[in-house]
Amino acid sequence: MIGTTTGNGTVDHRRQEVQQAVKNACDQLNSDGVTxxxxxxxxxxxxxLKAFDEIEQRREDEAAFEEKPYTRLLNGEFQWSEWSKKTDRPDEMLEFVNGRLWGHLQNLEGDGAAERIKRIFSSVKNHSRRGASFARVVQQINRLHFSDDTDVIVLSEIYEDLLKRVAGDSAGYAGEFYTQRHLIRAMVQVVRPKMGDRIYDPCFGTAGFLAESAEYIRQHHGVLSGGDLEWLNDETFFGVENKPLTYLLGTMNMLLHLIExxxxxxANTLEIHASNVPEKHRYSVILANxxxxxxxxxxxxxxxxxxxxxxxxxxxxHIMANLAKGGRAGVIVPEGVLFRGGPDAxxxxxxxxxxxxxxxxxxxxGCFLPYTAVKTSIVFxxxxMDGKTTESVWYYDLKNDGxxxxxxxxxxPxxxxxDFLSKWETRIQGNNSWLVTVKELQERNWDLLPKNPNTTDDYEHRPALELIQGIKIREERIVVLLGELEESFGGKL
Structure with missing residues (x-):
């Protein structure tokens, strides 16, 4: 995770404090009827805003130590540490936030952080309507310290749990379908991001792939120099997200993972797509769902x-057009992409x-329930760099994701x-893994659908959901084939 803290009693006590503070804030909002x-x-x-205030305070302290000037982007009455003190004057504080603060944030000028803040506060809302209630929530947030390793670890866990719960309550919310952490982690372990990579998610949602990649690099790179940290923070992670709220959630998730x-x-990725991307603007790692x-x-x-x-x-x-030479990609796709004819083929x-x-x-x-039961695969x-293309594809038929x-x-259990992670690199073949040559794939119209040659359909013992999905896939294949046949007859069937 993000850091290591020793002294189990102190850590456990702090963990409980952070959990309680967030719970209190949620309970207060819930009691006011906020969904x-x-x-x-x-x-x-x-x-x-609390995390950004701490970042600016740290930069101000570092500049003072080096006897250099530093001007806060949010200063004076607009910085969190100033207006959040007014919890003893709750109505005045709420009036300031809804009036002066919100307007100031929506009209910030500048690049980078200023543009992000302006974009965020032009689309999100303050859902607190009573000063006393808002003050109680702010008091709980003030108990959190984003510069503390333990707080950040616990907040990351709580934040992820909140996102999952909300996504479950509203299928399709928060990044279309929430990609579960164990799948993200497996994909990151296959593509192995490293220091110096440019890592991109064209539909970053809550930024799970980007945040997990940051943790992977920290864990596997060794000691990070000042230059490494600067590159990791400013030059490594890229993403596009269309939904305003999801953009905020993803931005906050990256801050929780210490990426400012x-x-x-x-933006809408598909609307800004370009087919001819200069090599210098491409990415060495692309992960996406x-x-x-x-x-x-x-x-x-x-x-x-x-x-x-x-x-x-x-x-x-879009992902193909943006992958750099020497780049690695992992993409989750519905299985229709692997066999449909026409443009897909x-x-x-x-x-x-x-x-x-x-x-x-x-x-x-069912891997993405409760959002969707659509059967999916991950294509890596x-x-x-040497220009070699596919010679064979190694398949793994995952029946149990845990x-x-x-x-x-x-x-x-x-x-x-x-098991997949232990075998994919050496391409071990077995009951649930096999190889298919590119020649075979070409002969079947580039059909990439996983068809395990080591098993026969055991309809009696297969899960009901898997049977239903299998039937739907077969029906979709029949529809595709009929469409191609109709097209070959000039639409005169």
Whole structure:
């Protein structure tokens, strides 16, 4: 995690204090009728301003030590440490926040942090309507210290839990589908981000991939120099997110993981896509769980080499266009992308013949419950420095990700992710893993769908959800084939 703190009694006591402070804040908001979705937004912007105030205080202290000038972006009455003192005058404080502070934040001028703050506070709201209630929440936030390792670790855990709970209450909220931490961690372990990488998520949501990559680099790089820390903070992490609230949640998550300077944009990735990206602007690591099931109007597809209304296939093209030489990518896709004809088949052909698609991890149906039961796979591919492309694809058929395949997603024994991670690099073949040559894939119209040759369908013992998903996939394949057949007859079937 983010840091190591010794002295178990002190750490445990502080952990309980932080947990209690956040619980008190949530209970206060809940008692005022603020919905879980809204109180996550409320806590996020309060966390943000408190954390930003601590960052500015640290920079001010460092500048003073070095006898250099430093001017706060938020200073005077607008800095958290000033206005948050007014909890004994709650109505006055709430009036100041809703009036002077909010307007000031929405009109900040400058690049970087100023632009991020302006963007955030132009879209989020203060959901507290009573001064006394707002003051009680601010008092709890003031108990937190974002410069303390223990506080940051606990806040990261609590924040992630809040995001999961809210996403569960409102499927599709907070980044389309919340990507669970164990899947993110597995993908990061395959692509192995390192110091010097430019890491990108084109639909960063709550910034899970970026935050986990930051932790991976810290754990595996060794001692970080001042230059390393500066690069990690300012030049490593990039992302685009379309939804204003999700943008705030992702920005806050990066701050909790001690990354202040992530280059996060709020925009529609597909609308700003370019097919010919200069090499210097590409990324060495791309990790993503793009939104799927959406449609994009034809007039907005002009920048794509292969036109398609399917957002998932457009995102895949975007990732391919932005992967640098020597780059590694891991992308979660619905399984329809792996077998559909038409534009999907053309994109798969490009993917297999221009990149090295080395691994496909087939996830169990229900892996993304309670948001969706759609069956998905993770496709890992590299853009190799030597120019070599796919020779064979190693498949792993994951049946147990460590959680039950129901909406509750409770932990269960027998997880196979660790087995996958121990075998993927050496491409060990077994009952649930196998190799397919690119020649075979070409012969079946670049069909990448995982078809385990070591098993036969045991319908009697397969989970009901998996059976349903299997039937839906077969039906989708039939529809695709009929469409292609109809097209070959000029639509005269």
């Amino acid at each position: 879980p979705r809204d109180y996550v937004e409320q806590l996020a912007w309060l966390f943000f 300077g992530a280059r996060l944009e709020q 793009p939104p799927y099931g959406g449609k994009m109007a034809k007039e907005l597809q002009t920048n794509f080499t292969i036109k398609s209304g399917s957002t998932e296939i457009l995102f895949l093209q 053309k994109v798969r052909e490009r993917l297999l013949t221009e990149f090295d698609v080395h691994t496909v991890l087939s996830l169990p149906a 591919f590299d853009r190799r 959680f039950e395949l129901q909406s509750t997603r409770r932990p269960i 027998g997880e196979q992710i660790s």
